[in-house]
Amino acid sequence: xxxxxxxxDGELAKNIAAHIAREAEPQKIYRLMEFCGGHTHAISRYGxxxxxxxxxxxxxxxxxxxxxxxxxxxxxxxRLATExxxxxxxxxxxxxxxxxxxxxLMRAKAAGADVRxxxxxxxxxxxxxxxxxxxxxxxxxxxxxxxxxxxxAVKQVQTESINNFSILCNHVxxxxxxHAILAVAGGVALDGFIGPAHVSTVIGSEPYEVFARDYAKxxxxxxxxxxDVLQAILMLIRQINQGRAAVENEFTRAVSRSGNLKAQAxxxxxxxxxxxxxxxxxxxLPLSALKLRAEFAAFDAELKFNCExxxxxxxxxxxxxxxxxGEKIPQQCKIFGTVCTPENPVGSCMVSSEGACAAHYSxxxxxxxxx
Amino acid sequence: MCLxxxxxxxxxxxxDNAIVNLGGVxxxxxxxxxxxxxxxxxxxxxxxxxxxKLDVDEAEQTxxxxxxxxxxxxxxLADGSLA
Amino acid sequence: xSYSRSLDFKQGxxxxxxxxxxRAMAHLISGLFASAFDNPYLAQGNDGAVLPQPxxxxxxxxxSHVVSPLFFAGGDIGCLSVHGTINDVAMMGAVPLYLxxxxxxEEGFLLSDLKRIVESMAKAAHETGVPxxxxxxxxxxxxxxxxxxxxxxxxxxxxxxxxxxGDNAKSGDKILLSGTIGDHGMAVMSQRENLxxxxxxVSDTAALHTLVQDMLASGATLxxxxxxxxxxxxxTLNEIAQQSKVGxxxxxxxxxxxxxxxxxxxxxxxxxxxxxxxxKLIAICAPGDADHLLAVMRSHPLAAQAAIIGEVIEDAHxxxxxxxxxxxxxxxxxxxxxxxxxxx
Numbered sequence: 001x002x003x004x005x006x007x008x009d010g011e012l013a014k015n016i017a018a019h020i021a022r023e024a025e026p027q028k029i030y031r032l033m034e035f036c037g038g039h040t041h042a043i044s045r046y047g048x049x050x051x052x053x054x055x056x057x058x059x060x061x062x063x064x065x066x067x068x069x070x071x072x073x074x075x076x077x078x079r080l081a082t083e084x085x086x087x088x089x090x091x092x093x094x095x096x097x098x099x100x101x102x103x104x105l106m107r108a109k110a111a112g113a114d115v116r117x118x119x120x121x122x123x124x125x126x127x128x129x130x131x132x133x134x135x136x137x138x139x140x141x142x143x144x145x146x147x148x149x150x151x152x153a154v155k156q157v158q159t160e161s162i163n164n165f166s167i168l169c170n171h172v173x174x175x176x177x178x179h180a181i182l183a184v185a186g187g188v189a190l191d192g193f194i195g196p197a198h199v200s201t202v203i204g205s206e207p208y209e210v211f212a213r214d215y216a217k218x219x220x221x222x223x224x225x226x227x228d229v230l231q232a233i234l235m236l237i238r239q240i241n242q243g244r245a246a247v248e249n250e251f252t253r254a255v256s257r258s259g260n261l262k263a264q265a266x267x268x269x270x271x272x273x274x275x276x277x278x279x280x281x282x283x284x285l286p287l288s289a290l291k292l293r294a295e296f297a298a299f300d301a302e303l304k305f306n307c308e309x310x311x312x313x314x315x316x317x318x319x320x321x322x323x324x325x326g327e328k329i330p331q332q333c334k335i336f337g338t339v340c341t342p343e344n345p346v347g348s349c350m351v352s353s354e355g356a357c358a359a360h361y362s363x364x365x366x367x368x369x370x371x
Numbered sequence: 372m373c374l375x376x377x378x379x380x381x382x383x384x385x386x387d388n389a390i391v392n393l394g395g396v397x398x399x400x401x402x403x404x405x406x407x408x409x410x411x412x413x414x415x416x417x418x419x420x421x422x423x424k425l426d427v428d429e430a431e432q433t434x435x436x437x438x439x440x441x442x443x444x445x446x447x448l449a450d451g452s453l454a
Numbered sequence: 455x456s457y458s459r460s461l462d463f464k465q466g467x468x469x470x471x472x473x474x475x476x477r478a479m480a481h482l483i484s485g486l487f488a489s490a491f492d493n494p495y496l497a498q499g500n501d502g503a504v505l506p507q508p509x510x511x512x513x514x515x516x517x518s519h520v521v522s523p524l525f526f527a528g529g530d531i532g533c534l535s536v537h538g539t540i541n542d543v544a545m546m547g548a549v550p551l552y553l554x555x556x557x558x559x560e561e562g563f564l565l566s567d568l569k570r571i572v573e574s575m576a577k578a579a580h581e582t583g584v585p586x587x588x589x590x591x592x593x594x595x596x597x598x599x600x601x602x603x604x605x606x607x608x609x610x611x612x613x614x615x616x617x618x619x620g621d622n623a624k625s626g627d628k629i630l631l632s633g634t635i636g637d638h639g640m641a642v643m644s645q646r647e648n649l650x651x652x653x654x655x656v657s658d659t660a661a662l663h664t665l666v667q668d669m670l671a672s673g674a675t676l677x678x679x680x681x682x683x684x685x686x687x688x689x690t691l692n693e694i695a696q697q698s699k700v701g702x703x704x705x706x707x708x709x710x711x712x713x714x715x716x717x718x719x720x721x722x723x724x725x726x727x728x729x730x731x732x733x734k735l736i737a738i739c740a741p742g743d744a745d746h747l748l749a750v751m752r753s754h755p756l757a758a759q760a761a762i763i764g765e766v767i768e769d770a771h772x773x774x775x776x777x778x779x780x781x782x783x784x785x786x787x788x789x790x791x792x793x794x795x796x797x798x
Contacts (some may be wrong), residue, residue, distance in 0.1 A: 001394040047782020120419025201423040253430040342790030394717025
């Protein structure tokens with residue numbers, strides 16, 4: 001696979017790691033938050049932490065849209081399927097998120113609700129066209145990478161006058177989450193960010209400049225493959241050593257300063273900012289999520305159906321909130337690996353394979369357990 | 372939601388779509404989010420849409436950078452300055 | 455001889471009467487199943503087959519097949535049901551001797567499709583030398599079945615003194631894999647609704663009993679043989695680790711994956727380690743015998759890409775660990791639920 005395999009080369013990885021080992025100053029501790037769920041997965045799946053010296057610490061951030069989706073939002077989707085008989089279309093990632101009353105979308109489907117897994121919003125549109133007598137609702141989740149595909153679908157239903165399609169909009173914004181992490185009174189113990197790969201192809205590198213400028217945090221946007229991540233770590237270490245806080249781009253093959261203007265324009269045409277939005281783990285954040293503009297109100301499932309959002313608190317012992325903010329690690333959660341496992345996830349960090357808890361459980365829990 | 376892969380555009384198809392190829396696997400995807408894409412270009416594919424064109428020159432430069440680091444380490448190993 | 459109308463394979467469909475035990479069912483059995491499977495046991499027309507005295511300890515295994523779609527690149531539910539159950543018996547070190555086949559047909563199922571499936575089974579049975587000696591047919595109402603479900607049972611004999619079992623693996627043993635992983639699962643997935651590709655991925659469905667015979671004849675001390683079907687290589691290794699109360703250490707770079715299968719997995723966010731195989735086996739053997747066993751395997755057409763992929767270690771937790779191709783370490787855990795395609 002071109003432009004994939006080359007970025008997974010083991011020999012080159014060892015070399016970048018050797019440079020990291022040489023350049024990381026032994027008396028410093030480098031605390032680097034990798035924001036993107038895809039990076040969390042890549043780091044665990046390739047065992048990248050083993051290639052780094054002990055004083056370079058990777059902290060998992062909240063860049064997993066499934067992990068930050070509140071229980072109440074999943075409840076809404078389930079209720080639409082079970083009580084209103086809609087065809088609920090969703091990406092596979094949300095199928096096992098634990099919701100209220102021990103339900104998940106997967107269990108609702110097993111009990112007879114019409115829940116369908118799709119790969120692309122185009123699949124959802126096809127379902128709507130093929131089933132004109134049924135209502136089709138698309139559970140729209142994701143950061144800025146995934147929002148433009150939803151915008152395309154909404155514009156298309158408007159153009160084609162499809163009247164049985166609507167979306168449950170849960171699109172959220174990356175910079176808002178980064179602000180939430182950094183704007184903690186007294187400062188936060190982070191030296192830099194490994195910036196998301198594919199969100200950045202859409203929004204560009206410019207939105208991160210505020211974090212370098214106002215919070216003096218180094219940011220390096222990293223591509224998706226392990227060599228990209230290692231290179232970005234090296235670049236961050238160099239910045240920190242030099243006392244610089246700037247936005248640098250390792251993923252130059254896909255990210256520019258301004259990003260994908262066509263996609264951005266389409267998103268602003270279709271969506272506007274919600275004043276407030278509840279994030280699992282980060283609380284209610286202002287101007288952090290999107291909803292459909294008035295012209296597209298006919299496609300807003302929250303307006304079309306009777307499915308009010310009811311906030312649901314997390315399980316008392318669940319530490320997802322602290323883990324999403326990078327304040328705790330999965331091992332510090334009392335129910336990690338015992339009550340809360342991938343088969344029986346209590347919190348969202350355990351459901352999604354990008355979640356810090358699932359990634360650690362599936363790929364890394366052998367590290368703690370002594371034989 | 373980050374999973375995206377670089378794919379080669381094999382054929383442009385009606386409705387602003389294209390058939391793309393990754394390692395011999397072909398799929399029809401949407402080009403509605405990008406512009407000026409030609410057969411032979413590489414794009415980043417996410418949930419059925421091309422999100423951005425891949426700049427192959429930059430890709431080669433990044434790989435060259437990794438190779439340079441590699442050569443640098445080899446040199447250090449040779450002259451004993453890298454333990 | 456009374457007039458006997460031939461079955462309408464062009465447009466005919468399964469009706470409830472085909473399962474009711476009456477004339478229509480008898481006609482279906484003689485006109486399709488018995489004529490295709492063609493052996494003296496079935497020709498006798500009894501409810502059961504009287505088999506000769508076995509020459510060793512009996513091994514029996516059963517499998518139900520519910521694959522969808524029924525026809526896929528490289529095979530179909532028919533040959534899959536023959537290969538799969540033969541393989542289960544072969545994994546115990548037994549020579550497979552006889553098969554039974556039970557069909558649950560859905561009302562409305564096309565006779566032309568059934569004929570295709572039955573002919574495929576007959577061909578597989580003939581090629582493997584394992585006849586289908588007895589069977590059953592039932593029909594369920596339209597909507598209550600998925601076209602056809604097939605359950606096959608195989609019996610075989612295993613030589614005295616041979617003890618292949620999942621709890622035999624010992625620390626130090628080597629782990630061998632007979633070829634590329636993920637081919638069957640991705641071949642099937644490529645045809646399902648919602649996830650379609652024009653990829654030349656072909657199911658690896660195959661009967662492995664002759665490969666197993668070669669391996670047994672090699673003189674290598676074999677501890678475990680198992681075929682990594684549902685849940686893939688990862689699941690099967692975890693099962694064995696748990697049964698034997700050992701750990702395992704794999705080398706990612708040594709695990710063969712067809713490059714197109716790897717690309718298809720990338721598209722869907724799937725991990726080939728968890729994708730089903732239907733023509734591969736895992737062998738765990740004493741460390742000194744691994745190289746010789748590998749050579750023997752590689753000279754068999756179904757194991758040309760066999761590889762030593764890891765070793766068994768002491769580990770009370772039974773973890774299966776792996777050195778990644780980047781040189782880091784990760785666990786290869788049990789599959790959590792069903793493997794859903796990742797978008798993220």
